[in-house]
Amino acid sequence: MTSLPATPHRLGERRPWTAVVHEWATTVDHKRLGIMYVVTGMIFLVVAGLEGSAMRAQLTFAENKLISPEVFNQLFTMHGTTMVFLMGMPVLLGMANFLVPLQIGARDMAFPRLNAFGFWLFLLGSILLYFSYLGAPGLDGAAAAPDVGWFAYAPLTERPFSRGNSTDYWILGIMVGGFGSMTTAINLIATTLCMRCPGMTLMRMPLLTWMMLVVAILILTAIPVLTAAQVMLLFDRSLGAHFFDTQNGGDAVFWQHLFWFFGHPEVYILILPGFGFISEVIPVFSRKVIFGYPLMVAATVAIMFISLGVWAHHMFVVGLGPFLNSLFAATTFLVSIPTGIKVFNWLATLWGGHIRFTASMMFALGFLAMFVLGGLTGIMLAVVPFDWQLSDTYFVVGHFHYVLIGGLLNAIFAGLFFWFPKATGRLLSETLGKWSFWLLQIGFTLTFGPMHISGILGMPRRIAYYEPDRGWEIWNQISSFGVIFQILAVALFAWNVITSLRSGRRAGNDPWDAWTLEWATTSPPPEHNFDTIPVVGSRRPLWDSKHPEDPDSSYGA
């Protein structure tokens, strides 16, 4: 440890590149690992975005022959898998890595080397998945990349229907990355439970940290189920087992249960960190304390429990029978109660505030609007008869892109604009940020709004081409048109990051006049985070120090 420099290198300092690479490759610093996670995840956002754009190009015209069905099926498989496992998870776990120790006044995560191990596992898994393009071809007629959908329904994944090795790369890539996520989850739980600074009781933890704790518990509950299912599938494919091999008595519905027992909590693993970013950004730019902190915590924990009991709402069209369909409809409706509480509490936080329309805040408000719309179509899909019509259609694609792109991606951008200055010491350009914001909202709406209509008009998901007489073409063309705006928005953001790293305004310790502990240290923070471990007396330690005449602690907060 003594050979490592005491502080991260200063911006603009010249050293040989090998030294820089060596320093990053061997680091166990939670902040550097966090940054590496986020950067890798954002690179995969571009990759998956290009895959999505290629699909939109193909679907612009009915009976289009631009992309063959084989390639199209690989595109949607890789797009979904990449967005969930290679973009969503690493960006969110990366931000948790960076922020949680700072927010609770700790010097690092509980297990720094395990933390580094988790990141490198994730990277290995990602490379394995994309290596399939090189490693999987060989057999005549075998796919060059996974083409079984991100949900990999059995028995399409079994040897008779999926020749070659592409499905094996899908299994191994996700499984290895999954072990990385599990180690990070263990680390986050240990850190939040054992490493909090004096005075930081559980009910004084910032909401982001609370939500990351809940996410970590969900990861530890859900990912092992997926891993187990993948091991069974690997046994089927390589060792002649018959878990899901329907040609030898295997059970296709069993895979669906296992996959969605992971898959639905996974949705909350992705969205809860977004809730966390919003719960930090909205109070600071409304200049108000979060409304109803205890209920927000309770709602988060409630979501965790309920999300473990709703998985079969992905299976309403399987024919589980009236009893199970009714039961899972009821539990699914239940999720909307704690989620609604959160939305109302954010609105109440805004209410009567002094709103500052920074780029970060605008993304947070964009999140609120988009997420509400995505949540409402979610309620519609929980109505089983509605789902019988619209399951596996573009309506569902529109629904979850409102939640995960309009919702989560907005929340991620809100978070990136908010904490970029803390991570780098420089502010992102507000002007470019607002351009990105508006382009992205226009792009989202144009691309994902019309998908609801094409779904209602009967267009199923995952089709490589469609008939011209169905009335779907115009809605698909609007969807494709919107992609241009989204590409511009992301390109502008990349340009913003590059230029701001070189010449952005210096941030100082606390550019937003915020209240949680990460703003009490320098930007970027030293490797040990805090020169002296802070002691806190309320949920907003920096409010207390800025307003000694009216501290939160006098309200019991």
Next chain:
Amino acid sequence: MVGVCAVSHLMLLATVSIDNLEVCTPGVSPTSIFHPAGPAATHLNDVIWLVVGVTAAIGVVVLTLLGVAIVKGRRPAGLSPGAEPTQVFGSNQVELAWTVVPTVIVFLLTLVTVRVIRDVDLTEMPDGALRVQVIGHQWWWEYRYPELGIVTANELVVPVGRKIWLELESADVSHSWWVPRLAGKRDVIPNYQTNTWFQADATGTYLGQCAEYCGTAHAGMLLRVDAIDAAAFEAWSTAQRSTAADPSSAVAMRGRAVFESLACASCHTVSGVSDGLFGPDLSHVASRATLGSGAIDFSEDNVRRWIDNPQAIKPGCNMPSLGLTPDELTAVVAYLMGLR
């Protein structure tokens, strides 16, 4: 409890009138869920409008609140830099209100949902229904009418105004049977038998397609239901039950010889000639309107194109090009065109 049930019932009734509003006029899309053509789809449509109404109302309220909060929340001009708004930590009463109200809405929606599930999700064949076995294949549909002794493919012919009970099974991977104007979708899963039902209230052709990703040619696995009146159905089923027609010309005769001597016969059944099971039954193929599970219309030219190179018409499908000579091709086409 009784009161709540009554309320949910009233909400259902109230939506029946909304249902008559034609939002999507027929002709805009032959597969719109808002243009049901039978009770199974109409039941679903009733509740769909109720839910769209409730969620739209919630959306308007929440987004209006968001808009007002943003507009009213603009930082007043001329405020001293350090001035902060009043810090409100929460309110038990207010928070209780926005916990209880959604809970009530959710409870009502659950009751309505359970009601429609009970009405539509039948577990046993209704009395007087016509039983049809649906077998999903990569990437086409096999239809068997066990009571009538009929086996056909890709085009489901049914009598109008009669309940049709479908027993769904798969020969390979999972598929999903979905004709939006007739009924919601139901998955077709290997080693399981799933069921669904529908009834077409008017004669006509109803379209749909496989709704569960099932491999390379998933997009080409189209569905078609032809509802015809009872007399026409009687005539159709008599014709389908008969043994396949013998060739009526010398060239068609040669076509049958080619069909029997090459791989055609090992995949396709023609009653009295061959008993292959991998591909669609061709005993009465010339009575159908389409080829390749809806890929192209049935015509002499298209049959020729299809047999010559099926991959060009439906990429990824399991039928290979057999490399027939033009003479052989002409003969086989002549034979198939006679299988009415």
